[in-house]
Amino acid sequence: MPSSSSPLLKVDRLAKSFGGVRALDGIDFALAPGELVGLIGPNGSGKTTAFNIVTGVLKPSSGRILFEGAEVTGNRPETNAALGMARTFQNIRLFNDLPVIDNVMVGLHRKRGPGFLATVLGLPAARRSEAAIRVRATEVLGILGLKKRAGERVGSLPYGDQRKVEFARALASEPTLLLLDEPTAGMNPYETADLGATIERLHRELGITTLLVEHDMKMVMGICQRLVVINQGRMLAEGTPAEIRADARVVEAYLGHGRKGRHAVG
Ligand SMILES: Nc1ncnc2c1ncn2[C@@H]1O[C@H](COP(=O)(O)OP(=O)(O)OP(=O)(O)O)[C@@H](O)[C@H]1O
Numbered sequence: 001m002p003s004s005s006s007p008l009l010k011v012d013r014l015a016k017s018f019g020g021v022r023a024l025d026g027i028d029f030a031l032a033p034g035e036l037v038g039l040i041g042p043n044g045s046g047k048t049t050a051f052n053i054v055t056g057v058l059k060p061s062s063g064r065i066l067f068e069g070a071e072v073t074g075n076r077p078e079t080n081a082a083l084g085m086a087r088t089f090q091n092i093r094l095f096n097d098l099p100v101i102d103n104v105m106v107g108l109h110r111k112r113g114p115g116f117l118a119t120v121l122g123l124p125a126a127r128r129s130e131a132a133i134r135v136r137a138t139e140v141l142g143i144l145g146l147k148k149r150a151g152e153r154v155g156s157l158p159y160g161d162q163r164k165v166e167f168a169r170a171l172a173s174e175p176t177l178l179l180l181d182e183p184t185a186g187m188n189p190y191e192t193a194d195l196g197a198t199i200e201r202l203h204r205e206l207g208i209t210t211l212l213v214e215h216d217m218k219m220v221m222g223i224c225q226r227l228v229v230i231n232q233g234r235m236l237a238e239g240t241p242a243e244i245r246a247d248a249r250v251v252e253a254y255l256g257h258g259r260k261g262r263h264a265v266g
Pocket residue numbers: 018021022023041042043044045046047048049050
């Protein structure tokens with residue numbers, strides 16, 4: 001375990017090229033244990049690429065990712081998940097025809113289940129473990145205010161609640177690092193505000209270190225302790241929401257992209 005002063009996650013001189021496109025060029029940032037940090041930047045600035053490299057979906061061209069002090073660069077996503085990273089996706093990935101509870105239980109099976117085959121065959125250890133997993137999944141649904149919907153088909157839930165189920169699945173694995181990829185994508189302003197409040201509350205209550213990639217400036221500025229701003233694959237600024245709001249380079253980068261409304265920094 002890291003000491004309180006050593007970062008939980010360190011992104012070190014990260015670079016990534018896709019053919020001739022230099023998507024990332026020297027990205028450096030770190031998350032201290034317990035921090036809620038927003039990774040922001042205009043469209044095409046490289047946020048998703050950075051996120052995908054941290055989680056292991058993409059390999060960097062150069063640079064390193066350190067998690068709990070150990071190098072995890074180039075690890076497969078499943079390896080990183082087993083180490084304690086849990087993520088949500090930009091596009092919801094749930095099993096629409098399955099009940100809410102089953103979708104959350106998937107997150108727990110990934111972490112410590114007895115194995116798919118043992119579960120299917122209903123072997124005794126698997127059955128006991130299955131019961132424990134169901135209890136834990138129900139607890140997590142309770143934290144997110146979704147306990148009453150546990151038995152409903154997840155596809156029948158409103159969009160905002162489906163996002164919360166994804167969130168519950170990530171939390172169920174008891175991650176050390178929670179990575180949220182544009183969780184408010186496709187949400188209306190009410191759902192966005194509600195999810196922002198949920199992320200902030202869970203962070204406060206559970207203290208999970210969280211990296212949030214998000215377009216909605218109002219939400220990000222409202223809940224994050226610190227922001228990392230990238231532009232055209234490079235570091236642009238880092239600081240508290242108040243510092244970022246007052247940073248002329250950030251305002252310029254967003255105005256240069258014609259950002260208005262929910263994307264405006266001011
Ligand atoms: N698989 C790929 N192949 C080629 N170019 C890519 C690929 N993925 C991303 N890019 C390019 O890399 C740059 C960064 O893209 P990325 O999606 O990481 O930005 P972003 O900040 O997440 O954008 P958005 O806010 O629109 O989601 C862009 O120029 C994009 O076109």
